[in-house]
Amino acid sequence: MFAIYKKELLNYFTSMVGFVFLAVFLAIVGVYFWYTNIGGMSGNFESTLSxxxxxxxxxxxxxxxxxxAxxxxxxxxxxxxxxxxxxxKVIVGKYLAVVSLYAIGVLIISTYPLxxxxxxxxxxxxxxxxxxxxxxxxGSAYIAIGIFISSMTESQLIAAVVSIIVMLVTFLMPQLTKMLPNDGKSQVIIIAIVWLLCAWVVYSNTKNLIVASVVGVLGEAVIWIGYRVKPEIYNKMLSKGLNGMSMSQRFNDFTLGVLDYSAIVYYVSIAFLFVFLTIQMTKRKRFS
Amino acid sequence: MIEVKNLVKRYGKHAAVNDLSFKIETGKVVGFLGPNGAGKSTTMNMITGYIAPTEGQILIDGVDIEEDPDAAKKNIGYLPEIPPLYPDMRVREYLMFVAELKKVPRKERVKMVSEIMEKTKTTDVSERLIRHLSKGYKQRVGLGEAMMGYPDMIILDEPTVGLDPGQIIEIRDLIKELAKEHTVLLSSHIMQEISAVCEEIIIINEGKMIAIDTPENIINMINDTTGVHLLIKGEKEDVKNALRTIKEVTNVKYDKDSPVGFVGMTLFSQGGTDIREKIFFNLSEAGLPLYEMKKDEPTLEQAFLRLTGGKSRQFGGRKTKKVKAKTEEVKSETEETENEVSEVESKEAEVKEAKAEASEKKED
Structure with missing residues (x-):
């Protein structure tokens, strides 16, 4: 694992990507730091970060x-x-290498409050x-998502574009959910459609029509029976669920000075989940 | 030792490898031969654990590669069709990385890397970026990667593809060198390469085993007629009369372009019989000087083409007939056509000669 880690980290500096990343990262954080904290005479580094x-x-x-890729x-x-x-070990080594590069940048900016x-x-x-x-x-959670997307393709360009779109969506999630209709009926319809899509994904992955239709029909039944019995639970259910995916939203807790454990657990679980998915994705390729 | 049992790999409905079983004994150099798309690379990828088989079992020194991949992979060095090189690494740096990856103990790494660079003759490019190397050098660095850690078994997928003749000879020598200490499995669709280095050949086609034997035996499998080519000074009629008494001859073919005053011909006889002595004595009795006599050795190419049905096939196509039956069919067909062709040719030659004689007389 250490071999992979070392090679990946060194590679960032032989291929210039590492330097470019650090330069851009530090430049932008530096500019904001200058405007908000030094020029703006504010002692609030949290707002700079946010x-x-x-x-x-x-x-x-x-x-x-x-x-x-x-x-x-x-x-x-x-x-x-x-x-x-x-x-x-290969994938964890790679993940840790990217996180380490990012950590270098974070270490440098952590001198700014001083x-x-x-x-x-x-x-x-x-x-x-x-x-x-x-x-x-x-950032570490975003890296895990990026690596997962990178493992699904051979093209760096596709990996970059898809990653940008996915990250943008999680970033803008609070604004996006505001555009959704808020009443129970439309939310339950959207949930039902999403569930059908899930069943289709199950089918396209397993090629097993019986399993996919059982999953689809059971899920739909639960959704609609739930709606019959207690329609009010669907009020804002979708919006809440989607807001759960908004990664930057959680960051606000930190900037308020709250070391929120649930947010820490959330980020760490996202990182774990996507590293795990990358491993599964790569293992699955052996069987395709 | 590599043991492959009933190996199957399916992509959707298409079987790239279909029920393949063989055993490779320790210390042997084995050639893996088949047309493009026969399933060579797929099989090698499964033996090295890169992809998983749909069915069947692979044992490396008795260890199942699906059950204990780390232990099994330790004994294998693999050079895939495209050498797995990082273009922005330097040669030494890359080999050091491979050494670490293959769990060569820290103390031995530097020494082993220098040793391997020495063996693959890459020492003089050790500090160059891999992206700047020529194809031949890249292939050698790839071989170095496969040798790293000196595994018991080395698997090479088409190691000489895309190299120039000089480089091919160099790589071949390297493989021979490797064969002294390792079990080598090497794939190719080029005959000479296999016959130059291998002690045993596995021929596959459409994912199925066609033959597994020594190169000599594989030639003998198809060796049912032997040809002897002759160049004799004298008139055609005299030669015909002199050789008529040899009963073993089944067919005669005359060269079209024999020099004036000479007869060039090929005599065919049943496989296994040797008519060369009789030819010599008959001709000397008749007082006809023999200028050349050469036995036509059937080549592995011919064997290969006959055994695989004479066609290379890319992925995707399907054939319904059983391969064995098919190859036998093709075999008999080619024999027939050969005989026909030779008869036609000899007739044509006779006609031409007659015409030539006639024209000579006219000129006189």
Missing amino acids: SVTFLFVILMPILTMKVM DENKQKTDQLLFTSPISIT ILFHYSSEIRLATAYSAIIGFFLL
């Missing part, structure tokens, strides 16, 4: 697009997966650092 979270939508796909394209995955090392502290001892360092922890976890 205004640069949009960075992830552009920067993270650049970091992650190559990770698996390039191995698939250059056929170097044949070396990795015929070596005496498990697929899990600069502010130098000017005024009234700066709340605890809040600033809780925000930095949240910022780091948010």
Whole structure:
């Protein structure tokens, strides 16, 4: 695992991607830091961080697009997966390498509150650092998503574009859910349609019509019986569910100075889930 | 030792590998031969654990690769069709990475990498970026990757494809060198390559086993007629009379372009019989000087074409007939046509000669 980790991390600096990432990352955080904190005479580093979270939508796909897609394209995955090392270790090694590169950037910006502290001892360092922890976890979760998307294709470009779209959607989720109709009936219809799509995904993956139709019919039955019995539970159900997918929303808790454990658990679980999915995706390819 | 039992790989309904079973003993060099799309790469990818078989079992030194992949993969070095190189790494850096990946102990890594660069003659490019290397060098770095950790078994998928003749010879020598210490399985659709280095050949077509034997035996399998080519000084009629008494001859074919005053011909006889002595004595009795005599050796190419049905086939097509029956059919067909052709040719030659004689007389 360490071999993969080392190779990936070094590769970021031999191919310039690492330097470019750090340069852009530090430049943008620096500009905001200058405007909000130094120029704006504000001791609130949290608000700086919360205004640069949009960075992830552009920067993270650049970091992650190559990770698996390039191995698939250059056929170097044949070396990795015929070596005496498990697929899990390969992917975890790669994930940790990207997270480490990102951590370098975060480490550098974590000196900024100290600069502010130098000017005024009234700066709340605890809040600033809780925000930095949240910022780091948010980025790490996005990296996992990016690697998962990268593992599904051979083309770096496709990986980057799909990642940007997915991250943008999670980023804009609160605004998107506002556009949905809020009454129970329309929400239940949307849920029912989404469930049918899920059943179709099951069918296209297993090619087993019986299983897919059982899943579809049972799910639909539960949804509609639930609606008959107690229609009010569907009020705002979809909006709430979708808002749960909004990753940047959770970050606001951190910027309020709350070290919210549920948010930490949320980010860590997203990271785990997508690393796990990447491993499964790669293992599945052996059988296709 | 590699043991493959009833291996099947299906992509949808199409079976790329269909019920393949064979055994490769330790210390042997085995050639894996088949037309494009026969399932060679698929089989190799399964043996090395890159893809999973649909059915069947693969044992590497008695270890099932699906059950204990790490233990099984430790004994295998694999060079896929496209060498798995990272273009923006340097050669030494890449080989060090491979050494770490293959779990070569830390202390031995530097030494082993230098040793392997020495063996593959890549020491002088060790600090160059892989993207700047020529195809031949890339292939050698790939071979270095397969050798890393000195596994018991080395599997090479078309190692000489796309190389120039000089590079092919170099890679072939390297493979021979490897064969001294490792079991080597090597795939190719090129005959000479296999016959140059392999002790045993596995021929597959459309995912099925056609033959597994030594190169000599495979030639003998199809060797039912032997041809002897002769160049004799003298008139055609005299030669005919002199050789008429050899009963084993089943067919005669005259060259079209024999030099003036000479007769060039090929005599065919049943496989296994040798008529060369009789030819010599008959001709010397008749006082006809023999300039050339050469036994036509059937080549592996011919064997291969006959056994695989004479066609290469890409993925996707389907044939309903059983392969064995098909090859036998083709076999008998080709024999018939050969005989016909030779008769026609000899007749044509006779007619031409007659015409030539006639024209000579006219000129006189």
